[in-house]
Amino acid sequence: MNPALKRHAALILAALLAVSAVLLPGRPALAGPLSGTVLSSATATLPSELAPLATGKRISYLSTTVKELPITATGLILTPKTGKNNKIVVWGHGTTGLADQCAPSTSQAVFWPEARAAIAELLRRGWTVAAPDYPGLGTALPHPYLIGGSEARSMIDSAKAARNLDATLGTQYVIDGHSQGGQGALFANEIASAYDGPLVLRGTAAIAPVSNADLFAPLIPGTPAQGYLVMALYGLQAVDPTVVPATILAAPARQKTGVLQSGCLNEILAAYAGLTASQLLVGGALPASVVTKLSHYVNPGQAAPSAPILLVQGTDDEAVPYVITAGPLVTELSAYSQPVQFIQIDGATHDGAVFQSTTTVANWIAGRFA
Template sequence: MNTIVRPILAAFLSAAGVLAATAQPAIAEPAAAAVAPGIVLTSSPATLPAELSALATGKRIQYTSTSITGSTITSTGLVLTPRSGKKNKVVAWAHGTTGLADQCAPSTNQAVFWEEARIAVAELLSRGWTVAATDYAGLGTVLPHPYLIGASEGRAIIDSVKAARNLDPALSTQYAIDGHSQGGQGALFASQLAPAYDGNLVLKGTSSIAPVSNTDTIVPLIPGTPGQGYLVMALFGLATVDSSVQPLNILAAPAKARLGVLSSGCLNEILAAYQDLTATDLVVGGTVPDAVLAKFAQYDNPAQTAPSAPILVVQGTDDDAVPYFVTADLLIPQLQAYSQPVTFVPIAGATHDTSVIQSADLVADWIAARFA
């Protein structure tokens, strides 16, 4: 099973008798010796959703990446090659939240290759671009998934592009990034990391749709709302990189009683398991401690350092997962404080997911202009 439940959660769930096997076997990590990021370890034909199979052929890959501590790790993902009109460029697709366990990797589970993601990726493929779609670290490997740890996501995104070019050396060094929600956050982190991390690649632009940001502002709003499962996942994401964060000391007893869903289910099941709890049922005292909020800000908030390429941010005004004001009033000024141009496109009435669907053409047009 995914090691998100090890060691923090395993003892609790084992005692409760709720450990569950995942759908995909965990992938072993490479030897301890350092390996260049982006090396393709395995490649096999992938079965794509119908919306994409007409547009592209796919390969599921295991590739080397780097943890936030600098160690070599394995990530998985898809490389989608357009069937026609190839323009020799790569766009990295960074997916929204799917869950924490191994079976929640979109490269092997089409149920979590969300509709909005398929529409966005189909539009990219229709422009003739190769799409590298990472699962991020820990989804489908023996690692825990460092959920919302931006520097981890950013490395996995960049290394998926390196892996695509290792599969097809004819691909250009120019690339762009397109991400939604968790992936929108990861895309912004990748832009921050790129100058020092992407080697000879050339990032031309980053599109970020409904990105997670300013988590120290969002988190206090979550207890007692239908989105409480996101907070449970985020606590365990923090715990993968910071041992001072102990989810079992933060979560209240009713929330701990439902932790089995983190290994047995994916996003929808996790949200359903926690949606009806009160704030005090979710976390001790009904509020997340200030010290933990500071950790969220440290690890999860983009715009702490300068982006390296132009940025497009798209945000629906009716988003109930990432509140509009967080993006419009907080994130955009933070990004504008740096030298790279920032384009902000609000979409009136759009939700967290429909913002992706309604902006698919706009985003692809913006990326095409960056490549041009």
């Protein structure tokens, strides 16, 4: 057996034995006390922007799938060197790729500059930062890319793991994320009251979050963003085996799928950018059934949030359309009782919105903790 698979199998076996010992008959796994259990911890080498501000631990910890089965996940816990208080902020990173080498906790090449800037400001406020990789990045499982419920569970469980590592941390936490991480943050807000146990979610900040996949996914074929769509198909397959990308992708696109394991985001985008719609997909368009499944798994706003929401969006975003965040997403989230604040950043690109909002977002988080 592959050593990574063998190690993962051993961890899952231990988790399953523990779960079977403590969960009450008929009680769902998400209500169990073990998610967030730290399975391993090692000193992490942090990027130069963060090393003066924090000490880091790379951890593996117990989380759950969208079907409530135990899995292992990985990530970083960053502890401020000065001014530390007892609050936790979870940072949800933007898309890095599908393969294990695309886990930010082990590869500084995909620990994006905008993520470093955002985390640095959080650390300066004295907050411990939990930065999950998301399931399947850094473990032997496939990564359920853009499956919001998967990202959400690993985010909440990373906050639990931070408390398990540091008994001085309190129960209050906020989730802050960008792009894929912004989408995960919104999903986490929807499941927090049922999933986070003793923790108290004070709010979620979502910068350029992915949403309304049914509106924009059909428009992607033939554009430079096609690599995102290919990854999304494989993300769907990770939770729904009836989705078979090999039957959806056209031959020229199928010939490039090796890059999904050999490369990360930039390599994937470059590999697919030049294809026409008919070279990407059989018939040049997404099947309606796939669009429906993307909508179900990818779109936040399908359930009531449990804490206030901050949305930040740049008007010149080249990856997540401004009109989708400012229009449908704001409307969908505002239909519930929790307050939604929307901040528009004129002229900001997808990553630029993070750089230009680090202080604004941190101030909003501070207000939530206050």
